Amino acid sequence: MLRSFCALSMLCLLAASSFAEGKPDRLPNVILIVPDDMGFADMSSQGAKGLSTPNLDRLAGQGTRFTSFYVAQPVCTASRAAFMSGCYPNRVSLQGALNHTSKNGIHPDEYLLPEMFKDLGYATAGMGKWHLGTVLDFWPTRNGFDEWFGTPYSNDNTKYHPVLADEMPPFPLYEGEKVIELDPDQSLFTRRITEKAISFIERNQDRPFFLYLPQIMPHVPIFASESFRGRSERGLYGDVIEELDWSVGQLMRTLDRLKLTDDTIVIFFSDNGPWPSYGEHAGDAGPFREGKLTTFEGGVRVPCIMRWPGHIPADKVCDQPIMAIDLLPTLARIVGGQMPTKKIDGLDVTDVLTKTGAKSPHEALFFYAGTELQAVRSGKWKLHFPHPYITPAGEPGKGGKPSNWGNNQAQSITQSGIRGIASRHGGRVEEIDLSLFDLSSDPGETKNVAGQHPDVVARLKKLAEPIRADLGDSLNGVEGTGIRAAGWVK
Structure with missing residues (x-):
């Protein structure tokens, strides 16, 4: 225990030495919020029509909006494999999207973001959609998470699938490594994930924590809880986004209440662009072409906000091209974490996050x-x-x-x-x-x-x-x- 405390104290000093201004006196918490299939223009601050996102607007006002933030592939599994590993998904052989029949997943030898945090002594938890392997060999709890609450794959691989519903097994909801429900009420997903997340923050307020929230919504089929249905001018899709915005607000208020705001990095982005084929149940890519499943801007350029008071500038917009693969090396530098021993493709973009006018280190993104x-x-x-x-x-x-x-x-x-x-x-x-x-x-x-x-x-x-x-x-x-x-x- 003493050795762990000393190591953690040393890492705090190393992390603090990376920043000339506003040096942290503890390792920062990290909250990573990743909605599923949300469009670039589904936030009020980026031109949303018919819906309101006051909590995301507040987060943007206290942090920076990154308007050229990209995911590595415009589809669920590949996108997650990329930001978890710091690699283009092709490097780790996880292109496309896994489903209920898949026997492959993230290789156990890949060093993922939650493992980096866990090795530093962080409490780690994930709530939402995993999508990096449906069998326990590839499960979140085998990849650095102390706690997990959520689903193994997308919520359309269920009785709600528009074409293959009759072939789909019951949809499992897991707590840790055990199935706790089959075909749960999807309208309660956002609320239940939020409640679990708040509980985790409260239980770990006295130690550094990494909280990953890959929200299940607004991937089709979309559902909002009774409290949000019918509230938005945008119909059910708007209701779903407003409930996700409410969730962000609940998390931010929890940090405020526990006096953790200044010690917490909050990162919000979508796993890929919206799915245009679903029309009124799909998001808005704004000025960009096409959407999910394409490499046009509408598929790979996604909404992104990052906040860390005293480090990431407030009420700013940054248009430097960066990618979700950069999160692992960037956060590793900030917290003094270990880098993967295998080759990765992401770059340290700490300066882009924290210094006005800094240029992206990428000569090109692919x-x-x-x-x-x-x-x-x-x-x-x-x-x-x-x-x-x-x-x-x-x-x-x-x-x-x-x-x-x-x-x-x-x-x-x-x-x-x-x-x-x-x-x-x-x-x-x-x-x-x-x-x-x-x-x-x-x-x-x-x-x-x-x-x-x-x-x-x-x-x-x-x-x-x-x-x-x-x-x-x-x-x-x-x-x-x-x-x-x-x-x-x-």
Whole structure:
């Protein structure tokens, strides 16, 4: 016990020495809130229509909004694998999204964010959707979490699935490693997660803690509790977002009440963009093109707020391009944590978070869909390589059904690959040619200027060559040399 206390005290000093101003007198707590499929423009501070988010607005006023914050892939499992490991998901072989039949998951040898905190003596807890492995070998409690309350995969892998409902088993809710309910009332998820989170904070207020809240909403099917149903002008989707905003407010008030606000880093971002095919039950990507399952800005650029009083500037907007893979190395620097021994792709962006005017250390960010290297961003420029993508088909979805529902239902079960995904979720497959966009003047990626800037195209192509060789690219038949295996069970 004495050795642990001394080690923790030394780490506090190391963490404090990293900051010239406002040195912390203890290791900061970290709360990571990740809603599922929330759109860039689903917050009032970013142009939300028909809904109100006063608590997120308050959080933004006390912290910084990062308006060029990206996830590594525009889909659930891949996105989570990336920010948990600090790697592009292709490096750890977790592209796409796992489901109830999956036998793979995050490899036990990968060193994840919660393990880094646990090794420092933090109390660790997660509540919400895990999605990095459905079997216990890959479970949160085997990957650094002391406590877990939540579900193994997405809430549409249930009796609510628009196409495959009859094939779905009962939806399990876990406490630790035990199933405590089957097919729980989904309208209570946000409230129950919030209550569990507050209890964890109260029980660990005298020691550093890491609290991970991968909220289950607003992934379809969407539900709001009785207290929030019918409150929003945006319909049920707006009700769901307003309840998530309420949850953030409850957490912030708990920190205030326990006098932990100044000692806590709060990070809020969505796991990917909204799912346009679901129409009125989907979020709003704002000025950006497309959404979830695509590498256009609407799929990978997500709302993000970070607050740490005295360190992260208040009431600021930062447009420097950074990615969720940067969280692990950044937080490791802040708290003096151990870095993974295996290669990662994220970079330390502490200066971007804490210093006005600091530049992103990334020369380029790369965007995969599955095993396809589809796009690269460098500075204001984004280059798309020729690739297929999914876009909504027909009329927008209604009532929880995807767009073009009647036409797609019959064929969706038999089709596979990208066309099967599109068919099951109300989309059609289109193709984009080699295209260059200036995101500073064209955030919607509508004007291909590749012909006017061949030098920029050549530079971005060259930047992509090393990552293509390292992580592969099925569009070009390239097998990556730096790919590590996922975990598997028989």
